[in-house]
Amino acid sequence: MANQASQQQTFIVGISGPSSSGKTTLARLLQRIFCGVQLKSEQLNTFIIHEDDFYYSDDQIPYTTLPSGKQIQDWDTVAAIDTSFLAQALSYVRMNGSLPPRLSSKEDQNEKGESGVEDSLVQELRDLVSSRLANAPSRTIAFMEGFLLYAPPSTATEKGEDNPLTKVQAQIHLPLFLPAPYTTVKARREGRAGYVTIGPGVDQPSPGEGNTVDKEDKEVDLEGEDDRPPQNFWVDPPGYVDDIVWPRYVGDHSWLIIPDHGEGEGGDGRDLVKRVGEGVNVRTDVGVCVAPGKGAVGMDVVVRWAVEEILRRYLGV
Numbered sequence: 001m002a003n004q005a006s007q008q009q010t011f012i013v014g015i016s017g018p019s020s021s022g023k024t025t026l027a028r029l030l031q032r033i034f035c036g037v038q039l040k041s042e043q044l045n046t047f048i049i050h051e052d053d054f055y056y057s058d059d060q061i062p063y064t065t066l067p068s069g070k071q072i073q074d075w076d077t078v079a080a081i082d083t084s085f086l087a088q089a090l091s092y093v094r095m096n097g098s099l100p101p102r103l104s105s106k107e108d109q110n111e112k113g114e115s116g117v118e119d120s121l122v123q124e125l126r127d128l129v130s131s132r133l134a135n136a137p138s139r140t141i142a143f144m145e146g147f148l149l150y151a152p153p154s155t156a157t158e159k160g161e162d163n164p165l166t167k168v169q170a171q172i173h174l175p176l177f178l179p180a181p182y183t184t185v186k187a188r189r190e191g192r193a194g195y196v197t198i199g200p201g202v203d204q205p206s207p208g209e210g211n212t213v214d215k216e217d218k219e220v221d222l223e224g225e226d227d228r229p230p231q232n233f234w235v236d237p238p239g240y241v242d243d244i245v246w247p248r249y250v251g252d253h254s255w256l257i258i259p260d261h262g263e264g265e266g267g268d269g270r271d272l273v274k275r276v277g278e279g280v281n282v283r284t285d286v287g288v289c290v291a292p293g294k295g296a297v298g299m300d301v302v303v304r305w306a307v308e309e310i311l312r313r314y315l316g317v
Contacts (some may be wrong), residue, residue: 003284009140010096010141010142011142012090012093012094012141012142012144012171013141015143015144015146016150016177017179018058018185018245019147019185020180020189022294022299023146025115026176026178029115033127033129033303033307040134040135040136040138046140047102047142047143048142049141051148051149055075055082059206061080066079072240076147078164083167087171088219089170090171093142128311129307136262149169150165150175150256151163151166151168152286153286174314175287176288177288177290178291178295178302179295181278181295182246182278183290200246227231250272255283256286256288258283259272259277260276260277261275261277291305
């Protein structure tokens, strides 16, 4: 992977994990640490890519029927993400060392919390990076953060190659994963005011109508201007974490999470959620680098770990 990365303009670091696990916070810290560090011939360039910028417009977000029979838009399914656009954008980033002009970010309009990391630690890690990369080749580093970035290995499922995230993960040089317990995810997610969204399209479907726009893979004009609709704001309805966020996370990452109660597969989605418990026992043998501490350590520990992983892979050690 390191040899392949050296032929690209950009080294892409993936940062994934459940909602509210600290992905965006970590990405912003890493950008502060790595951006502008002096390499062998020039300063290191970095930027962040947010998966939330690849949601379909509001009218194309699918509906899910809850056990109660109520229908609700599901923002936590892969069907809500334009994975084709995301994969094409990452390919562009790898080859050009910059974001495509087509992509403009709305993520930084969302609320920002404190990182919990002292400026002195950020400077300490910048000094470490400067020392280790003093003679490194010039490449951009892009931090790609999102709740759905990785696909199960082909050995984990008969349809592994058909997973829409396979083409996304193929563009990522270093996949990092931040576990977070259910109780933390619930508390943090329910404490948020809401999220800026892409905005409505031309026609708004009725509940249960599903997606009315063809979502087959299409070539995106990455050099063109962003002509997506005006933005909107989504607020989680009551019970959204337990009805949608956590069950979707567990289901999509069942190949990665080790159940706390009982082994093996089978049972419906509710049974799987029960068996994973807090969901912090994560496999480390499937090519994903898992943060230490099972979601119970501070961001200071996580950022130290992430810096070491990035340096190791970037330098091919």
